[in-house]
Amino acid sequence: MKLYIYEHCPFCLRTRMISGLKQLDMQYEVIMEGDAETPTRLVGKKVVPILQKQDGTHMTESLDIVQHLDQLAEPSYVQEVDAPELEQWCKDSADAIYKLVVPRFTKGQFKEIATDEARTAFVARETRVFGDLDDLIANSGEHLAKINQKLLELEDLVDTREDVHLIDFKLFPLLRSLSIVKGLQFGNKVNRYMQNLADKSKVDLLFDQAL
Structure with missing residues (x-):
């Protein structure tokens, strides 16, 4: 799997958190600022983070990615709690x-x-x-x-x-x-x-x- 990210981005950090917590075998690729071609080619618009899943398809939206990665292995972290x-x-x-x-x-x-x-x-x-x-x-x-x-x-x-x-x-x-x-x-x-x-x-x- 591969995550396309910005290093500074708090939304990208969400996906880095779950990958690190679950010790997933994840590649990271930093997209340069001003590079609209790469994300547009992958998902049709300029956006990060982007996850390239195991089947080669791509998904966006940081919390959706977090929830997807959380389902791949135990333990589970993405639980709704009253906070x-x-x-x-x-x-x-x-x-x-x-x-x-x-x-x-x-x-x-x-x-x-x-x-x-x-x-x-x-x-x-x-x-x-x-x-x-x-x-x-x-x-x-x-x-x-x-x-x-x-x-x-x-x-x-x-x-x-x-x-x-x-x-x-x-x-x-x-x-x-x-x-x-x-x-x-x-x-x-x-x-x-x-x-x-x-x-x-x-x-x-x-x-x-x-x-």
Whole structure:
């Protein structure tokens, strides 16, 4: 099997999580930013992640891929559990998170933007959505304050989490994205949660790229 991904992408990270957790024999292929031909050839549109299944067919949508891969072997991770506080945390935090992480992603060290051409395409794409990215970084204060408060609230919500369920495929990719942001205050419990899932999933955190 093969996963076509961006390294920075939180939706792609969901698929990397399940592959790592289940120790699947998975190939990864990073699609360059600005490369619309490859995904369009595979699935008819520019999108990631894309899974090439064992039968050679392809599928998209990150949580659909997670659920498909979860069915291939035991144990099962994609279980619906009652976690309304965590679901609400993700919903309430998402806008500020993306305004913090997206402009920093464009300055990061990821294979999909390893060329000047690809990085320029990435900046142009995100500028169309978010506006001036340098201004967003320069004026991060409001969003930093909000997310620092949300991270404080998250401490007790993740304190006793041991098993991996569906909500973790939504929460952890957001937190991993935030690890590229300097000035955030990750408490001990959130840090432990993040490192535990990073280790189990065999994915990297981004603290070494924080800006």
